[in-house]
Amino acid sequence: MERAGGLRRERWLGYLFVAPMLVFLLGIILFPLGHAFLTSLYREAGVNIRFVGLGNYARLLDDPTFWNSLGVSVVFTVASVALHLVVAMPVALFVNGLRRGRTTLRLAFLTPWMVTPVLGAIAWVWLLDPHFGVANYLLRSVGAISENRIWLGEPGLALGSIVAVDVWRGFPFIMLIILAGLQTVPREEYEAASIDGAGALQRFLYVTLPHLRYLLVVATTLDVINTVRTFDIVAVMTKGGPVNATEVLPVLIFSTAFQANRFGPAAAIGVVLLGLLLIFSTLYVLLLQSERRERRI
Amino acid sequence: MKGGAAQPGNLVAWVGMGVLLAITLFPFYWMVNTSLKPQSEVFQSPPTFFSFNWTLTAYGRVLATRAVGRYFWNSAVISVGATLLAVGLSALAAYGLSRFRMRWERPLILLLLFTQMLPGTLLIIPYFQLMAKLQLINTYTALILAYVSFALPFSTWMLAGFFRSIPLELDEAAMVDGCGRLKAFWRVILPLSLPGLIAVGIFTFLLAWNAYVFALVLTTDPKMFPLSVGIANMMGEYQVLWNEMMAAAVLATLPVFILYGFLERYLVQGITAGAVKG
Numbered sequence: 001m002e003r004a005g006g007l008r009r010e011r012w013l014g015y016l017f018v019a020p021m022l023v024f025l026l027g028i029i030l031f032p033l034g035h036a037f038l039t040s041l042y043r044e045a046g047v048n049i050r051f052v053g054l055g056n057y058a059r060l061l062d063d064p065t066f067w068n069s070l071g072v073s074v075v076f077t078v079a080s081v082a083l084h085l086v087v088a089m090p091v092a093l094f095v096n097g098l099r100r101g102r103t104t105l106r107l108a109f110l111t112p113w114m115v116t117p118v119l120g121a122i123a124w125v126w127l128l129d130p131h132f133g134v135a136n137y138l139l140r141s142v143g144a145i146s147e148n149r150i151w152l153g154e155p156g157l158a159l160g161s162i163v164a165v166d167v168w169r170g171f172p173f174i175m176l177i178i179l180a181g182l183q184t185v186p187r188e189e190y191e192a193a194s195i196d197g198a199g200a201l202q203r204f205l206y207v208t209l210p211h212l213r214y215l216l217v218v219a220t221t222l223d224v225i226n227t228v229r230t231f232d233i234v235a236v237m238t239k240g241g242p243v244n245a246t247e248v249l250p251v252l253i254f255s256t257a258f259q260a261n262r263f264g265p266a267a268a269i270g271v272v273l274l275g276l277l278l279i280f281s282t283l284y285v286l287l288l289q290s291e292r293r294e295r296r297i
Numbered sequence: 298m299k300g301g302a303a304q305p306g307n308l309v310a311w312v313g314m315g316v317l318l319a320i321t322l323f324p325f326y327w328m329v330n331t332s333l334k335p336q337s338e339v340f341q342s343p344p345t346f347f348s349f350n351w352t353l354t355a356y357g358r359v360l361a362t363r364a365v366g367r368y369f370w371n372s373a374v375i376s377v378g379a380t381l382l383a384v385g386l387s388a389l390a391a392y393g394l395s396r397f398r399m400r401w402e403r404p405l406i407l408l409l410l411f412t413q414m415l416p417g418t419l420l421i422i423p424y425f426q427l428m429a430k431l432q433l434i435n436t437y438t439a440l441i442l443a444y445v446s447f448a449l450p451f452s453t454w455m456l457a458g459f460f461r462s463i464p465l466e467l468d469e470a471a472m473v474d475g476c477g478r479l480k481a482f483w484r485v486i487l488p489l490s491l492p493g494l495i496a497v498g499i500f501t502f503l504l505a506w507n508a509y510v511f512a513l514v515l516t517t518d519p520k521m522f523p524l525s526v527g528i529a530n531m532m533g534e535y536q537v538l539w540n541e542m543m544a545a546a547v548l549a550t551l552p553v554f555i556l557y558g559f560l561e562r563y564l565v566q567g568i569t570a571g572a573v574k575g
Contacts, residue, residue: 020389024445029415030412090310107558110561119524131340168324254421
């Protein structure tokens with residue numbers, strides 16, 4: 001802040017520069033958000049809309065569809081985020097260790113993240129087609145399955161398939177962040193560890209991981225926030241089916257609002273989802289602060 | 298030698314990565330392969346991995362029988378519009394944040410982080426009601442305004458970081474030379490932060506190009522569909538002609554890949570700089 005000292009007298013000018021952006025955020029995000037909260041206090045009854053206070057929220061408590069969606073969302077998010085990390089870590093280590101072709105390989109691994117999610121999902125619907133899909137054909141050829149599976153038609157399989165597609169689409173971003181973090185690990189520490197007789201695994205555990213810890217916390221949190229909000233892939237691949245097996249919360253919100261035309265209850269589920277995200281990100285901020293304090297010592 | 302996992306002699310690592318890379322890229326190969334097949338070969342079992350009958354017929358047909366060209370145009374107008382607005386607004390805001398002391402700076406940054414976290418499926422409910430009231434359903438405006446707002450927090454944050462790395466003395470020198478604040482911003486800061494502006498531009502363009510749920514709700518007239526909605530709609534049909542479908546998907550993906558090929562460096566720099574700094 002010291003260096004901005006000379007411009008103190010112009011403090012109001014700073015706000016003038018920020019104002020246009022603020023107008024957008026207030027008008028297009030915060031005002032509608034407030035409106036959504038109000039909407040969640042009303043319920044549609046035929047052509048009438050009446051005020052029900054927290055009635056929509058109370059109803060959620062014993063609404064099995066809501067609890068199912070919450071469960072599906074948790075399973076989907078935990079599985080996807082964990083697998084993003086599990087896939088991204090070795091890829092990042094590998095790419096980082098290359099002497100040549102690092103940029104090319106990074107770009108190649110990034111492609112699933114670049115493609116429009118809806119279009120990637122459509123391609124996967126075709127790959128997983130029960131009769132003509134190449135996935136069934138390949139898996140049969142290598143003996144992984146004995147007959148064609150209906151990947152998006154059986155509850156457990158469908159959720160698994162959605163997770164798989166999200167792992168394909170989501171691991172590159174985590175890889176990118178880990179790659180950036182690896183650049184900050186001092187070379188000498190690896191050399192020192194090698195001299196002390198540490199193998200590859202030990203170097204990873206005692207040199208790489210401690211350096212990456214902070215970054216991994218950041219990346220995982222951002223990834224959870226993004227994954228919980230996933231709509232496109234599921235909407236295109238299963239629309240939440242079969243029998244609600246893949247109905248993550250965003251899909252439930254969407255169908256409640258725009259297919260059943262029940263805006264009040266839909267907004268209530270949305271506010272609950274936002275609440276969960278807020279709790280999660282508050283934990284994250286607290287974690288970061290304690291981590292930062294630790295680093296300073 | 299760095300990570301230990303990629304020593305040239307480590308055959309397991311190389312084979313594992315080879316398999317993973319193949320799985321990562323295979324869907325793209327399959328998109329292209331399918332799009333080049335004649336109709337008769339699409340539903341052939343076992344499927345052909347390489348065909349001597351490759352043809353561009355599916356591309357011709359999908360362009361002739363579907364409004365893919367129109368979807369393309371809609372996506373382009375929306376994405377370019379959103380990009381221009383977002384770059385301009387975030388540059389101004391970032392300049393304000395990086396060059397002036399503001400009492401409300403912390404709450405402002407918290408607000409930016411908060412808006413980044415909101416679920417789109419929640420926001421679309423009131424936004425749809427609002428746009429219906431303003432009679433902006435089926436307009437570019439409704440979508441451009443939404444995408445600009447989604448892009449602004451991250452863009453502002455990223456650009457503020459770029460601006461902070463430019464010494465204040467440069468602004469002051471320009472102002473001594475008789476430039477006003479705005480002129481100093483325009484003449485000195487913007488040219489120096491071109492990589493940042495490019496990164497923010499690509500970020501917004503891709504955000505708008507890839508977006509789905511807002512367009513799904515805010516466009517009901519097929520003439521106004523962007524690519525994501527238009528192509529996804531083809532899935533709902535009685536029999537999906539997969540070669541034409543994949544042809545459309547390839548066409549819609551090309552601009553994105555071209556953009557990345559040229560500009561990946563800037564975007565990766567911008568994103569990772571933000572993430573590492575935390």
